[in-house]
Amino acid sequence: DGGITQSPKYLFRKEGQNVTLSCEQNLNHDAMYWYRQDPGQGLRLIYYSQIVNDFQKGDIAEGYSVSREKKESFPLTVTSAQKNPTAFYLCASNPEDRGPGGYTFGSGTRLTVV
Amino acid sequence: GENVEQHPSTLSVQEGDSAVIKCTYSDSASNYFPWYKQELGKRPQLIIDIRSNVGEKKDQRIAVTLNKTAKHFSLHITETQPEDSAVYFCAASIRGGSYIPTFGRGTSLIVHP
Numbered sequence: 001d002g003g004i005t006q007s008p009k010y011l012f013r014k015e016g017q018n019v020t021l022s023c024e025q026n027l028n029h030d031a032m033y034w035y036r037q038d039p040g041q042g043l044r045l046i047y048y049s050q051i052v053n054d055f056q057k058g059d060i061a062e063g064y065s066v067s068r069e070k071k072e073s074f075p076l077t078v079t080s081a082q083k084n085p086t087a088f089y090l091c092a093s094n095p096e097d098r099g100p101g102g103y104t105f106g107s108g109t110r111l112t113v114v
Numbered sequence: 115g116e117n118v119e120q121h122p123s124t125l126s127v128q129e130g131d132s133a134v135i136k137c138t139y140s141d142s143a144s145n146y147f148p149w150y151k152q153e154l155g156k157r158p159q160l161i162i163d164i165r166s167n168v169g170e171k172k173d174q175r176i177a178v179t180l181n182k183t184a185k186h187f188s189l190h191i192t193e194t195q196p197e198d199s200a201v202y203f204c205a206a207s208i209r210g211g212s213y214i215p216t217f218g219r220g221t222s223l224i225v226h227p
Contacts, residue, residue, distance in 0.1 A: 033214075041219060042218055043158075043203065043217040058214075090157065090158070105157040105158050105159070107157045
């Protein structure tokens, strides 16, 4: 899957529940990112991490949390505080040396509130 | 911060026609402009990029042009084919900085056979 794997592909959440989306990469990339994609909205940055044990809020961080305990992994938790979580979530990584490939995206997780 | 505007939001063409998607950016410090193609239900993939020291770049049927003075850049697809149908995103960022690209809202390109 291009070296970056997201799971699950589809996820259903009941109101009031926290859910965690997985993102794993074997590209040895330093930087990892989470985006939310809604129709007509483009890609909006939720959180990003440029090194292990450090992460920064993006434009729409409210209701989300992340961790970066390992270089390979950057899980995203959608908390009950996120009032409208139904969306397509994309994880991405990028090499620190900013090589010509740029971003590599995962295949995404589609989260639906039921 | 950076603001990227992308137009049109939807573009419908006949097979064999050319398609042009335009983006403008606000931060004159931006120096790297990638374009991504996202097919339905799939992840975005980089198709071409351009740096600010270059005015045009081509790769087979696709090309990107950059006008730094006007702060706009465009994607050109010639001889369109049905498999070109997808959502295309432009982005602007600063290479050598934190490299957090700002994305446009996307253009849905539909190529009719």
